[in-house]
Amino acid sequence: MKKLLIVIGFIVILLLPAVTLSCAASNVAASLGEEFTLKVGQTANVIDEDLTINFEAVTSDSRCPTGAQCIWEGEATCNMVITYQGAETEVVFTQPGSSTGQVTFQQYTFSFQLKPYPQVDQQIDDCDYYLDLTVSK
Numbered sequence: 001m002k003k004l005l006i007v008i009g010f011i012v013i014l015l016l017p018a019v020t021l022s023c024a025a026s027n028v029a030a031s032l033g034e035e036f037t038l039k040v041g042q043t044a045n046v047i048d049e050d051l052t053i054n055f056e057a058v059t060s061d062s063r064c065p066t067g068a069q070c071i072w073e074g075e076a077t078c079n080m081v082i083t084y085q086g087a088e089t090e091v092v093f094t095q096p097g098s099s100t101g102q103v104t105f106q107q108y109t110f111s112f113q114l115k116p117y118p119q120v121d122q123q124i125d126d127c128d129y130y131l132d133l134t135v136s137k
Contacts, residue, residue: 023041026042027043028044029047030045030053030133030135032048032049032137034134035134037130037132038053038055038131038133039127039130040055040056040057040126040127041127044133044135050085051108053081053110054080054081054083056079056081057126058077058114058126059079059092061074061076061124061129063097064118065117065120066119067120067121073099075096076094077092078114078129091103091105093110093112093131100113101114108136108137109137111134112131112133115131116129
């Protein structure tokens with residue numbers, strides 16, 4: 001019985017990274033000029049545009065947590081993959097502090113805010129992150 005529990009524990013440890021890499025499975029349909037939410041692992045297809053946006057990961061989050069006093073407001077960076085007219089491009093979205101971030105790619109402007117915002121003494125799980133995002137021309 002003890003050997004069986006060890007084997008099961010080992011299998012769970014091996015599968016855990018695969019589970020955390022794909023936080024969200026379903027795609028999102030988005031319209032130009034309308035805000036939508038994109039979770040880590042999700043892809044948004046922009047209606048009537050040859051454009052998709054995939055939210056791959058939050059690579060850093062040094063934003064000053066609510067309840068803390070900081071010298072610098074910090075920033076958060078997200079790895080995105082934008083596919084435009086069949087060509088994939090890796091793009092880094094950087095949000096300064098609590099401000100709305102903005103990135104221009106081709107003729108599109110991406111306005112975004114990474115949520116949740118950090119709080120003192122609370123850890124944010126990778127799969128809990130999401131972007132409120134608006135794509136415009």
